[in-house]
Amino acid sequence: MLMKREVHDFPSRDLFPGWRGHEPLAERLPQASVKLHDECPGLARAVAALPFARFEEADRVIGPVRKYNAPARRAAALADGLDPEVRPYWLCALLLSHVSRFEARFAETGLDGEFALHYRDHFHRILDQIDADPAFADLAQDSFLKDLWLARMVMIPAFAQVWWPHSGISAKAVLRAGSKAAAYVFLGCGGRKPFLEGHTHDPVARAYWNEAGWREALRLAALALPALPAARGVFGTAWFYDPQVREISPRIAFAQDLQVGKGALHIEIGSNEDAVRNATATSAERRNRYREGSYLPTDFAVIWSRRAIAAAYGA
Known part of the structure:
Protein backbone atom coordinates (compact mmCIF):
# COMPACT_ATOMS: atom_id res chain seq x y z
CA MET A 1 0.00 0.00 0.00
CA LEU A 2 1.28 3.46 -0.83
CA MET A 3 2.33 5.52 2.14
CA LYS A 4 0.00 8.46 2.72
CA ARG A 5 1.42 11.70 4.04
CA GLU A 6 0.08 15.14 4.76
CA VAL A 7 0.73 17.98 2.34
CA HIS A 8 3.11 19.72 4.74
CA ASP A 9 5.41 16.70 4.63
CA PHE A 10 6.33 17.58 1.06
CA PRO A 11 8.84 20.46 0.87
CA SER A 12 8.36 21.05 -2.84
CA ARG A 13 5.95 23.98 -2.77
CA ASP A 14 8.20 25.96 -0.44
CA LEU A 15 11.40 25.12 -2.31
CA PHE A 16 10.00 25.63 -5.81
CA PRO A 17 7.13 28.14 -6.09
CA GLY A 18 6.37 27.08 -9.67
CA TRP A 19 5.87 23.40 -8.76
CA ARG A 20 2.36 22.18 -9.64
CA GLY A 21 2.20 18.71 -8.19
CA HIS A 22 -0.94 19.48 -6.18
CA GLU A 23 -2.91 20.90 -9.11
CA PRO A 24 -5.47 18.51 -10.65
CA LEU A 25 -5.12 17.33 -14.23
CA ALA A 26 -8.63 16.10 -14.97
CA GLU A 27 -10.02 19.28 -16.54
CA ARG A 28 -6.99 19.90 -18.72
CA LEU A 29 -6.83 16.51 -20.43
CA PRO A 30 -10.08 16.62 -22.49
CA GLN A 31 -9.36 20.20 -23.49
CA ALA A 32 -5.92 19.22 -24.77
CA SER A 33 -7.35 16.27 -26.71
CA VAL A 34 -10.06 18.37 -28.35
CA LYS A 35 -7.52 20.99 -29.41
CA LEU A 36 -5.23 18.36 -30.97
CA HIS A 37 -8.08 16.91 -33.01
CA ASP A 38 -9.27 20.36 -34.05
CA GLU A 39 -5.80 21.34 -35.23
CA CYS A 40 -5.16 18.01 -37.00
CA PRO A 41 -8.27 16.61 -38.74
CA GLY A 42 -6.34 13.50 -39.77
CA LEU A 43 -5.45 12.54 -36.20
CA ALA A 44 -8.41 10.22 -35.60
CA ARG A 45 -7.61 8.27 -38.78
CA ALA A 46 -3.94 8.01 -37.75
CA VAL A 47 -4.87 6.65 -34.31
CA ALA A 48 -7.16 4.10 -35.92
CA ALA A 49 -4.41 3.07 -38.37
CA LEU A 50 -1.74 2.85 -35.65
CA PRO A 51 -3.36 2.16 -32.27
CA PHE A 52 -1.28 3.28 -29.31
CA ALA A 53 -1.24 -0.24 -27.87
CA ARG A 54 0.48 -1.56 -30.99
CA PHE A 55 3.21 1.04 -30.77
CA GLU A 56 3.67 0.52 -27.04
CA GLU A 57 4.05 -3.23 -27.43
CA ALA A 58 6.79 -2.62 -29.98
CA ASP A 59 8.62 -0.19 -27.69
CA ARG A 60 8.41 -1.88 -24.30
CA VAL A 61 11.41 -2.48 -22.04
CA ILE A 62 12.77 -6.00 -22.38
CA GLY A 63 15.50 -7.06 -19.96
CA PRO A 64 17.11 -5.13 -17.12
CA VAL A 65 19.06 -2.68 -19.30
CA ARG A 66 17.90 -0.50 -22.16
CA LYS A 67 18.77 2.95 -23.52
CA TYR A 68 15.91 5.38 -22.97
CA ASN A 69 16.90 7.45 -26.02
CA ALA A 70 16.87 4.67 -28.61
CA PRO A 71 13.30 3.71 -29.61
CA ALA A 72 12.98 0.09 -30.64
CA ARG A 73 13.43 -0.30 -34.39
CA ARG A 74 9.97 -1.75 -34.91
CA ALA A 75 8.35 1.08 -32.97
CA ALA A 76 10.33 3.69 -34.88
CA ALA A 77 9.31 2.08 -38.15
CA LEU A 78 5.65 2.17 -37.15
CA ALA A 79 5.88 5.88 -36.34
CA ASP A 80 7.76 6.56 -39.57
CA GLY A 81 4.79 5.11 -41.42
CA LEU A 82 2.57 7.94 -40.24
CA ASP A 83 2.00 11.06 -42.34
CA PRO A 84 4.84 13.44 -41.30
CA GLU A 85 2.31 16.26 -40.86
CA VAL A 86 0.20 14.13 -38.54
CA ARG A 87 2.99 12.32 -36.67
CA PRO A 88 3.68 15.02 -34.00
CA TYR A 89 -0.05 15.18 -33.19
CA TRP A 90 -0.19 11.39 -32.94
CA LEU A 91 2.78 11.42 -30.55
CA CYS A 92 1.14 14.15 -28.45
CA ALA A 93 -2.05 12.09 -28.35
CA LEU A 94 0.07 9.13 -27.22
CA LEU A 95 1.35 11.21 -24.32
CA LEU A 96 -2.20 12.21 -23.42
CA SER A 97 -3.33 8.59 -23.49
CA HIS A 98 -0.72 7.74 -20.86
CA VAL A 99 -1.38 10.79 -18.71
CA SER A 100 -5.13 10.11 -18.78
CA ARG A 101 -4.53 6.70 -17.14
CA PHE A 102 -2.02 7.98 -14.62
CA GLU A 103 -4.30 8.10 -11.56
CA ALA A 104 -5.51 4.55 -12.15
CA ARG A 105 -2.09 3.08 -12.89
CA PHE A 106 0.29 4.85 -10.54
CA ALA A 107 -0.08 2.19 -7.82
CA GLU A 108 1.37 -0.36 -10.25
CA THR A 109 4.76 1.38 -10.03
CA GLY A 110 5.13 0.51 -6.36
CA LEU A 111 6.65 3.94 -5.76
CA ASP A 112 6.02 6.00 -2.66
CA GLY A 113 2.90 8.16 -2.97
CA GLU A 114 4.98 11.34 -3.08
CA PHE A 115 6.06 10.49 -6.62
CA ALA A 116 2.48 10.85 -7.85
CA LEU A 117 2.80 14.56 -7.13
CA HIS A 118 6.09 14.87 -8.98
CA TYR A 119 4.70 13.06 -12.02
CA ARG A 120 1.73 15.42 -11.97
CA ASP A 121 4.07 18.40 -11.93
CA HIS A 122 5.75 17.12 -15.11
CA PHE A 123 2.41 16.34 -16.73
CA HIS A 124 1.26 19.94 -16.32
CA ARG A 125 4.43 21.05 -18.09
CA ILE A 126 3.88 18.49 -20.86
CA LEU A 127 0.31 19.73 -21.34
CA ASP A 128 1.64 23.27 -21.57
CA GLN A 129 4.06 22.17 -24.29
CA ILE A 130 1.38 20.32 -26.24
CA ASP A 131 -0.80 23.42 -26.09
CA ALA A 132 2.04 25.71 -27.20
CA ASP A 133 3.49 23.63 -30.04
CA PRO A 134 2.77 19.96 -30.77
CA ALA A 135 5.80 19.89 -33.09
CA PHE A 136 8.02 19.28 -30.04
CA ALA A 137 6.88 15.64 -30.23
CA ASP A 138 9.64 13.94 -32.18
CA LEU A 139 11.17 10.51 -31.56
CA ALA A 140 14.54 11.90 -32.64
CA GLN A 141 14.55 14.42 -29.78
CA ASP A 142 16.05 13.47 -26.41
CA SER A 143 13.71 15.79 -24.52
CA PHE A 144 10.59 14.26 -26.04
CA LEU A 145 11.78 10.72 -25.31
CA LYS A 146 12.27 11.64 -21.66
CA ASP A 147 8.72 13.01 -21.57
CA LEU A 148 7.42 9.82 -23.15
CA TRP A 149 9.13 7.63 -20.55
CA LEU A 150 7.84 9.94 -17.81
CA ALA A 151 4.30 9.61 -19.18
CA ARG A 152 4.78 5.83 -19.21
CA MET A 153 5.82 6.10 -15.53
CA VAL A 154 9.08 4.29 -16.24
Whole structure:
Protein backbone atom coordinates (compact mmCIF):
# COMPACT_ATOMS: atom_id res chain seq x y z
CA MET A 1 0.00 0.00 0.00
CA LEU A 2 1.28 3.46 -0.83
CA MET A 3 2.33 5.52 2.14
CA LYS A 4 0.00 8.46 2.72
CA ARG A 5 1.42 11.70 4.04
CA GLU A 6 0.08 15.14 4.76
CA VAL A 7 0.73 17.98 2.34
CA HIS A 8 3.11 19.72 4.74
CA ASP A 9 5.41 16.70 4.63
CA PHE A 10 6.33 17.58 1.06
CA PRO A 11 8.84 20.46 0.87
CA SER A 12 8.36 21.05 -2.84
CA ARG A 13 5.95 23.98 -2.77
CA ASP A 14 8.20 25.96 -0.44
CA LEU A 15 11.40 25.12 -2.31
CA PHE A 16 10.00 25.63 -5.81
CA PRO A 17 7.13 28.14 -6.09
CA GLY A 18 6.37 27.08 -9.67
CA TRP A 19 5.87 23.40 -8.76
CA ARG A 20 2.36 22.18 -9.64
CA GLY A 21 2.20 18.71 -8.19
CA HIS A 22 -0.94 19.48 -6.18
CA GLU A 23 -2.91 20.90 -9.11
CA PRO A 24 -5.47 18.51 -10.65
CA LEU A 25 -5.12 17.33 -14.23
CA ALA A 26 -8.63 16.10 -14.97
CA GLU A 27 -10.02 19.28 -16.54
CA ARG A 28 -6.99 19.90 -18.72
CA LEU A 29 -6.83 16.51 -20.43
CA PRO A 30 -10.08 16.62 -22.49
CA GLN A 31 -9.36 20.20 -23.49
CA ALA A 32 -5.92 19.22 -24.77
CA SER A 33 -7.35 16.27 -26.71
CA VAL A 34 -10.06 18.37 -28.35
CA LYS A 35 -7.52 20.99 -29.41
CA LEU A 36 -5.23 18.36 -30.97
CA HIS A 37 -8.08 16.91 -33.01
CA ASP A 38 -9.27 20.36 -34.05
CA GLU A 39 -5.80 21.34 -35.23
CA CYS A 40 -5.16 18.01 -37.00
CA PRO A 41 -8.27 16.61 -38.74
CA GLY A 42 -6.34 13.50 -39.77
CA LEU A 43 -5.45 12.54 -36.20
CA ALA A 44 -8.41 10.22 -35.60
CA ARG A 45 -7.61 8.27 -38.78
CA ALA A 46 -3.94 8.01 -37.75
CA VAL A 47 -4.87 6.65 -34.31
CA ALA A 48 -7.16 4.10 -35.92
CA ALA A 49 -4.41 3.07 -38.37
CA LEU A 50 -1.74 2.85 -35.65
CA PRO A 51 -3.36 2.16 -32.27
CA PHE A 52 -1.28 3.28 -29.31
CA ALA A 53 -1.24 -0.24 -27.87
CA ARG A 54 0.48 -1.56 -30.99
CA PHE A 55 3.21 1.04 -30.77
CA GLU A 56 3.67 0.52 -27.04
CA GLU A 57 4.05 -3.23 -27.43
CA ALA A 58 6.79 -2.62 -29.98
CA ASP A 59 8.62 -0.19 -27.69
CA ARG A 60 8.41 -1.88 -24.30
CA VAL A 61 11.41 -2.48 -22.04
CA ILE A 62 12.77 -6.00 -22.38
CA GLY A 63 15.50 -7.06 -19.96
CA PRO A 64 17.11 -5.13 -17.12
CA VAL A 65 19.06 -2.68 -19.30
CA ARG A 66 17.90 -0.50 -22.16
CA LYS A 67 18.77 2.95 -23.52
CA TYR A 68 15.91 5.38 -22.97
CA ASN A 69 16.90 7.45 -26.02
CA ALA A 70 16.87 4.67 -28.61
CA PRO A 71 13.30 3.71 -29.61
CA ALA A 72 12.98 0.09 -30.64
CA ARG A 73 13.43 -0.30 -34.39
CA ARG A 74 9.97 -1.75 -34.91
CA ALA A 75 8.35 1.08 -32.97
CA ALA A 76 10.33 3.69 -34.88
CA ALA A 77 9.31 2.08 -38.15
CA LEU A 78 5.65 2.17 -37.15
CA ALA A 79 5.88 5.88 -36.34
CA ASP A 80 7.76 6.56 -39.57
CA GLY A 81 4.79 5.11 -41.42
CA LEU A 82 2.57 7.94 -40.24
CA ASP A 83 2.00 11.06 -42.34
CA PRO A 84 4.84 13.44 -41.30
CA GLU A 85 2.31 16.26 -40.86
CA VAL A 86 0.20 14.13 -38.54
CA ARG A 87 2.99 12.32 -36.67
CA PRO A 88 3.68 15.02 -34.00
CA TYR A 89 -0.05 15.18 -33.19
CA TRP A 90 -0.19 11.39 -32.94
CA LEU A 91 2.78 11.42 -30.55
CA CYS A 92 1.14 14.15 -28.45
CA ALA A 93 -2.05 12.09 -28.35
CA LEU A 94 0.07 9.13 -27.22
CA LEU A 95 1.35 11.21 -24.32
CA LEU A 96 -2.20 12.21 -23.42
CA SER A 97 -3.33 8.59 -23.49
CA HIS A 98 -0.72 7.74 -20.86
CA VAL A 99 -1.38 10.79 -18.71
CA SER A 100 -5.13 10.11 -18.78
CA ARG A 101 -4.53 6.70 -17.14
CA PHE A 102 -2.02 7.98 -14.62
CA GLU A 103 -4.30 8.10 -11.56
CA ALA A 104 -5.51 4.55 -12.15
CA ARG A 105 -2.09 3.08 -12.89
CA PHE A 106 0.29 4.85 -10.54
CA ALA A 107 -0.08 2.19 -7.82
CA GLU A 108 1.37 -0.36 -10.25
CA THR A 109 4.76 1.38 -10.03
CA GLY A 110 5.13 0.51 -6.36
CA LEU A 111 6.65 3.94 -5.76
CA ASP A 112 6.02 6.00 -2.66
CA GLY A 113 2.90 8.16 -2.97
CA GLU A 114 4.98 11.34 -3.08
CA PHE A 115 6.06 10.49 -6.62
CA ALA A 116 2.48 10.85 -7.85
CA LEU A 117 2.80 14.56 -7.13
CA HIS A 118 6.09 14.87 -8.98
CA TYR A 119 4.70 13.06 -12.02
CA ARG A 120 1.73 15.42 -11.97
CA ASP A 121 4.07 18.40 -11.93
CA HIS A 122 5.75 17.12 -15.11
CA PHE A 123 2.41 16.34 -16.73
CA HIS A 124 1.26 19.94 -16.32
CA ARG A 125 4.43 21.05 -18.09
CA ILE A 126 3.88 18.49 -20.86
CA LEU A 127 0.31 19.73 -21.34
CA ASP A 128 1.64 23.27 -21.57
CA GLN A 129 4.06 22.17 -24.29
CA ILE A 130 1.38 20.32 -26.24
CA ASP A 131 -0.80 23.42 -26.09
CA ALA A 132 2.04 25.71 -27.20
CA ASP A 133 3.49 23.63 -30.04
CA PRO A 134 2.77 19.96 -30.77
CA ALA A 135 5.80 19.89 -33.09
CA PHE A 136 8.02 19.28 -30.04
CA ALA A 137 6.88 15.64 -30.23
CA ASP A 138 9.64 13.94 -32.18
CA LEU A 139 11.17 10.51 -31.56
CA ALA A 140 14.54 11.90 -32.64
CA GLN A 141 14.55 14.42 -29.78
CA ASP A 142 16.05 13.47 -26.41
CA SER A 143 13.71 15.79 -24.52
CA PHE A 144 10.59 14.26 -26.04
CA LEU A 145 11.78 10.72 -25.31
CA LYS A 146 12.27 11.64 -21.66
CA ASP A 147 8.72 13.01 -21.57
CA LEU A 148 7.42 9.82 -23.15
CA TRP A 149 9.13 7.63 -20.55
CA LEU A 150 7.84 9.94 -17.81
CA ALA A 151 4.30 9.61 -19.18
CA ARG A 152 4.78 5.83 -19.21
CA MET A 153 5.82 6.10 -15.53
CA VAL A 154 9.08 4.29 -16.24
CA MET A 155 11.45 7.23 -15.90
CA ILE A 156 11.21 8.70 -12.39
CA PRO A 157 10.87 12.46 -11.79
CA ALA A 158 13.19 14.03 -9.22
CA PHE A 159 13.63 17.78 -9.79
CA ALA A 160 17.24 18.33 -10.91
CA GLN A 161 17.35 14.83 -12.39
CA VAL A 162 15.07 12.27 -13.95
CA TRP A 163 16.06 8.74 -13.00
CA TRP A 164 16.19 5.98 -15.61
CA PRO A 165 15.95 2.58 -13.86
CA HIS A 166 17.20 0.42 -16.73
CA SER A 167 20.83 1.43 -16.98
CA GLY A 168 24.17 -0.27 -16.38
CA ILE A 169 27.73 0.80 -15.61
CA SER A 170 30.54 0.07 -18.05
CA ALA A 171 32.69 -2.78 -16.76
CA LYS A 172 35.62 -1.39 -18.76
CA ALA A 173 35.35 2.02 -17.06
CA VAL A 174 35.14 0.46 -13.59
CA LEU A 175 38.11 -1.85 -14.11
CA ARG A 176 40.17 0.99 -15.60
CA ALA A 177 39.50 3.00 -12.43
CA GLY A 178 41.28 0.39 -10.32
CA SER A 179 40.70 -2.20 -7.62
CA LYS A 180 38.91 0.15 -5.21
CA ALA A 181 36.34 1.03 -7.87
CA ALA A 182 35.91 -2.62 -8.85
CA ALA A 183 35.36 -3.63 -5.23
CA TYR A 184 32.80 -0.86 -4.73
CA VAL A 185 30.76 -1.81 -7.80
CA PHE A 186 31.07 -5.58 -7.94
CA LEU A 187 31.13 -6.25 -4.18
CA GLY A 188 29.58 -3.19 -2.55
CA CYS A 189 26.81 -2.77 -5.13
CA GLY A 190 26.59 -6.45 -6.07
CA GLY A 191 27.09 -5.89 -9.78
CA ARG A 192 27.06 -3.28 -12.51
CA LYS A 193 23.42 -3.51 -13.63
CA PRO A 194 20.68 -2.52 -13.36
CA PHE A 195 21.18 0.95 -11.87
CA LEU A 196 19.16 4.13 -11.69
CA GLU A 197 20.94 6.60 -13.93
CA GLY A 198 20.43 10.33 -13.50
CA HIS A 199 19.77 12.62 -16.46
CA THR A 200 19.23 16.35 -16.72
CA HIS A 201 15.94 17.24 -18.43
CA ASP A 202 16.29 20.56 -20.23
CA PRO A 203 12.65 21.75 -19.94
CA VAL A 204 12.90 21.84 -16.13
CA ALA A 205 16.58 22.66 -15.73
CA ARG A 206 16.00 26.39 -15.26
CA ALA A 207 13.62 25.77 -12.36
CA TYR A 208 15.16 22.73 -10.70
CA TRP A 209 18.86 22.45 -11.60
CA ASN A 210 20.13 24.08 -8.42
CA GLU A 211 21.34 22.97 -5.01
CA ALA A 212 17.85 22.42 -3.60
CA GLY A 213 16.83 20.51 -6.73
CA TRP A 214 19.89 18.29 -6.49
CA ARG A 215 19.35 17.57 -2.81
CA GLU A 216 15.77 16.57 -3.58
CA ALA A 217 16.92 14.45 -6.55
CA LEU A 218 19.16 12.39 -4.29
CA ARG A 219 16.52 12.10 -1.58
CA LEU A 220 14.00 10.91 -4.16
CA ALA A 221 16.46 8.40 -5.62
CA ALA A 222 16.80 6.85 -2.16
CA LEU A 223 13.01 6.95 -1.77
CA ALA A 224 12.51 5.16 -5.11
CA LEU A 225 14.84 2.25 -4.43
CA PRO A 226 12.47 0.17 -2.24
CA ALA A 227 10.16 -0.10 -5.28
CA LEU A 228 13.08 -1.30 -7.41
CA PRO A 229 14.53 -4.29 -5.54
CA ALA A 230 16.74 -5.37 -8.47
CA ALA A 231 18.51 -2.01 -8.68
CA ARG A 232 22.14 -2.13 -7.55
CA GLY A 233 22.22 1.57 -6.77
CA VAL A 234 22.26 4.99 -8.41
CA PHE A 235 24.77 6.69 -10.69
CA GLY A 236 25.35 9.58 -13.04
CA THR A 237 28.00 10.48 -15.59
CA ALA A 238 28.67 14.11 -16.49
CA TRP A 239 31.30 16.75 -17.19
CA PHE A 240 30.20 18.70 -14.09
CA TYR A 241 31.47 15.87 -11.85
CA ASP A 242 35.00 16.71 -13.00
CA PRO A 243 37.05 18.08 -10.04
CA GLN A 244 38.35 20.85 -12.34
CA VAL A 245 34.83 22.28 -12.52
CA ARG A 246 34.91 23.12 -8.83
CA GLU A 247 37.58 25.74 -9.55
CA ILE A 248 36.35 26.89 -12.97
CA SER A 249 32.61 27.06 -12.14
CA PRO A 250 32.30 27.07 -8.34
CA ARG A 251 28.62 28.04 -8.47
CA ILE A 252 27.73 24.49 -9.63
CA ALA A 253 30.13 22.72 -7.28
CA PHE A 254 27.13 21.61 -5.20
CA ALA A 255 26.49 18.75 -7.67
CA GLN A 256 29.75 17.25 -6.44
CA ASP A 257 29.60 18.49 -2.84
CA LEU A 258 26.31 16.70 -2.22
CA GLN A 259 27.81 13.37 -3.29
CA VAL A 260 31.60 13.11 -3.35
CA GLY A 261 32.95 12.19 0.08
CA LYS A 262 29.53 11.16 1.38
CA GLY A 263 29.68 7.47 0.50
CA ALA A 264 29.64 7.53 -3.30
CA LEU A 265 32.39 6.33 -5.63
CA HIS A 266 33.88 9.04 -7.88
CA ILE A 267 35.77 7.87 -10.98
CA GLU A 268 37.05 9.35 -14.22
CA ILE A 269 35.41 8.20 -17.44
CA GLY A 270 37.20 10.32 -20.04
CA SER A 271 36.78 13.16 -22.50
CA ASN A 272 34.63 12.96 -25.61
CA GLU A 273 32.71 15.20 -28.01
CA ASP A 274 29.58 15.19 -25.87
CA ALA A 275 31.51 16.25 -22.76
CA VAL A 276 33.15 19.10 -24.66
CA ARG A 277 29.89 20.25 -26.23
CA ASN A 278 27.90 20.10 -23.00
CA ALA A 279 30.56 21.74 -20.83
CA THR A 280 31.14 24.64 -23.21
CA ALA A 281 27.53 25.25 -24.25
CA THR A 282 26.50 27.58 -21.43
CA SER A 283 29.72 29.09 -20.06
CA ALA A 284 32.08 31.56 -21.73
CA GLU A 285 34.67 30.82 -19.05
CA ARG A 286 34.69 27.10 -19.83
CA ARG A 287 34.68 27.79 -23.58
CA ASN A 288 37.62 30.16 -23.32
CA ARG A 289 39.64 27.79 -21.17
CA TYR A 290 38.96 24.93 -23.56
CA ARG A 291 40.00 27.03 -26.57
CA GLU A 292 43.22 28.17 -24.92
CA GLY A 293 44.03 24.60 -23.86
CA SER A 294 43.88 25.02 -20.09
CA TYR A 295 40.74 22.90 -19.66
CA LEU A 296 39.65 19.67 -21.32
CA PRO A 297 36.04 18.82 -20.46
CA THR A 298 36.06 15.31 -19.05
CA ASP A 299 33.26 13.05 -17.89
CA PHE A 300 33.37 11.60 -14.39
CA ALA A 301 30.90 9.20 -12.81
CA VAL A 302 29.42 9.29 -9.31
CA ILE A 303 28.19 5.86 -8.22
CA TRP A 304 26.10 5.09 -5.14
CA SER A 305 25.40 1.67 -3.71
CA ARG A 306 21.86 1.20 -2.39
CA ARG A 307 23.17 1.14 1.17
CA ALA A 308 25.29 4.28 0.76
CA ILE A 309 22.59 6.49 -0.72
CA ALA A 310 20.05 5.26 1.81
CA ALA A 311 22.47 6.19 4.61
CA ALA A 312 23.17 9.64 3.13
CA TYR A 313 19.72 10.66 1.81
CA GLY A 314 17.19 8.09 3.01
CA ALA A 315 14.34 8.93 5.33
